[in-house]
Amino acid sequence: MDSIYGALFYIIAAIVFVSTALAVTRRNQVHAVVYLIVSFFGTALLFYLLGAPLLAALEVIIYAGAIMVLFIFIIMTTVSAGENVPGRLEARRWVFPLILAVLSLGAMGVLLFGIPVSATKLGLAAVSPADFGRFLFSRYWLPVEIVSFLLFVALVGALYLGREERTSHPDQQKDKP
Helix, strand or coil, rough: CHHCCCCCCCCHHHHHHHHHHHHCCCCHHHHHHHHHHHHHHHHHHHHHHHHCCHHHHHHHHHHHHHHHHHHHHHHHHHHCCCCCCCCCCCCCHHHHHHHHHHHHHHHHHHHCCCCCCCCCCCCCCCHHHHHHHHHHHHHHHHHHHHHHHHHHHHHHHHHHHCCCCCCCCHHHHHHCC
């Protein structure tokens, strides 16, 4: 049974690697975001496989959820209406994402519904949210603040890039006869 989990690890790692590479190389921003979401879900599966279900849940909630919504918002505000008009949906465009999705769902099914590796179960480590927050903000307050500042800068940059360009300044209109 250990070999099944070892094989799953390498399959999921390959899915993460391929989907991240595809996210970086796609010209269509929406396709890149979809591949990045697949990469985040694969990373969450790796965390779950390595025995960190809290990190897996945080990966899905924070990165695949909140950060991707922010990316989609940025794409929607920066892309003009006629610039990225999708063409006809062709079947060949769906083959590779469908293969990645089936592999990811299969790996997730084996992890969630598979036979446990050994008869001994790991003990449950329960921590209250207050203790977790106290630990996080007492020890790692600087990285948390840096990440929040970077997200704020990304949002301001998206709003700046998405604003409408004015052809002339209102003060220049007054000077003309």
